[in-house]
Amino acid sequence: MFTGIIEGIGKIVEKKRSSHGDITISIKPPFPPKECEIGESISVDGVCLTVTGIKEDSIFMDVSQETISRSTLGMLSVGDPVNIERALRLSDRLGGHLVLGHVDGIGRIAYREKIKGSWLLRIEAGKEILRYIVEKGSVAVDGISLTVNRVGENFFELNIIPETARKTTLLNKPIEFVNIEVDIIGKYVEKFMNSIKLKNLDSGITLEKLKKYGFIG
Numbered sequence: 001m002f003t004g005i006i007e008g009i010g011k012i013v014e015k016k017r018s019s020h021g022d023i024t025i026s027i028k029p030p031f032p033p034k035e036c037e038i039g040e041s042i043s044v045d046g047v048c049l050t051v052t053g054i055k056e057d058s059i060f061m062d063v064s065q066e067t068i069s070r071s072t073l074g075m076l077s078v079g080d081p082v083n084i085e086r087a088l089r090l091s092d093r094l095g096g097h098l099v100l101g102h103v104d105g106i107g108r109i110a111y112r113e114k115i116k117g118s119w120l121l122r123i124e125a126g127k128e129i130l131r132y133i134v135e136k137g138s139v140a141v142d143g144i145s146l147t148v149n150r151v152g153e154n155f156f157e158l159n160i161i162p163e164t165a166r167k168t169t170l171l172n173k174p175i176e177f178v179n180i181e182v183d184i185i186g187k188y189v190e191k192f193m194n195s196i197k198l199k200n201l202d203s204g205i206t207l208e209k210l211k212k213y214g215f216i217g
């Protein structure tokens with residue numbers, strides 16, 4: 001589990017694809033690799049990966065086909081920068097929000113505008129993601145915990161302060177796509193509410209119940 005407060009920027013130094021379609025990547029982290037342990041979880045651009053090997057100047061991680069299909073990691077090349085965050089410890093402050101590192105999908109940076117000292121960032125995303133995005137709610141973009149400013153029909157907007165711009169790759173990405181993880185609380189609330197609806201409907205469908213739960217106008 002992570003907080004969405006990026007520790008620093010790492011760099012991909014090696015990328016190999018196996019015959020099965022999986023990828024092994026080597027990353028130079030923004031901290032001494034010897035501080036890592038085999039089996040440790042690290043967020044790479046918002047994707048939770050497991051350390052499988054350690055060298056003097058880099059760490060190794062495997063990326064499965066499932067992760068490749070849901071994230072931007074397969075699009076990145078050797079030399080590309082990535083946001084790095086080590087897993088949350090029980091003694092740490094929760095400066096952002098609870099981030100699992102389980103990416104829900106990919107968004108596209110559609111618009112950037114500098115407004116005074118900050119940047120306005122518009123990200124286009126599908127309905128399966130936007131259904132969980134709410135104004136002034138939290139979202140993780142490439143692993144960064146951010147507050148949603150505005151939500152449109154096919155996009156949401158964020159404000160990027162200078163400190164976030166300096167410590168992350170968000171304004172200097174080599175690709176226009178980003179990993180998005182919605183707030184897990186919204187998913188649980190939706191599932192809970194749906195289960196309540198189903199239980200109530202099981203007790204007998206009436207016109208009043210259909211109206212109450214939004215099935216008819």
